[in-house]
Amino acid sequence: MSSDWLGPDFPKGIGERSYRPCVGVFLINRDGLVWIGKRDDGSGESAYEYSWQMPQGGIDKDEDPQEAAFRELYEETSVKSVSLLEAAPQWFAYDYPPEVAAKSRKGKHCGQAQRWYALRFEGNDSEVDILNPPDGHSAEFGEWRWERAENLPGLIVPFKRPVYEAVVQAFSHLTA
Secondary structure, eight states: OOOGGGOTTSOOOBTTBEEEEEEEEEEEOTTSOEEEEEEOOSSSSOOSSSBEEOOEEEOOTTOOHHHHHHHHHHHHHOOOOEEEEEEOSSOEEEEOOHHHHHHGGGGTEEEEEEEEEEEEEOSOGGGOOSSSOGGGOOOOEEEEEEEOGGGGGGGBOGGGHHHHHHHHHHHGGGTO
């Protein structure tokens, strides 16, 4: 799939494999804390280490990344009461470890390139519904909480950690 619609700064892949175009959402509440969810491993819980992450997901062909961020947030959390604060200044990419690359989307992608958006949560916590996602989507999280931004990199799988460090650095002025 060509990623021309994503702009000239979209990272190139490795060899024959491309980066999967994705978005991430840095959702900040009124107290300056960031939303994280514990990934559901398919059994209704997370039995693996480093299972916490921020909302993220793929960008559909020809979809505007900012629109994808709002869509992914809604699909994963049911949250709609948000306002855009800012977009990260660049794409952040990570490579899959070999064992993940082989299983992920039939080995088509070498990793993910993500455009991150900082959004302000304008609603109440009762709006968050991770167990009954809208529009027939499957639940991706089994738990959620608000967390201090500086703690986020230590909660994500190690191969995604440099991206989380860059995202926290890009948006840290919004949580102070």
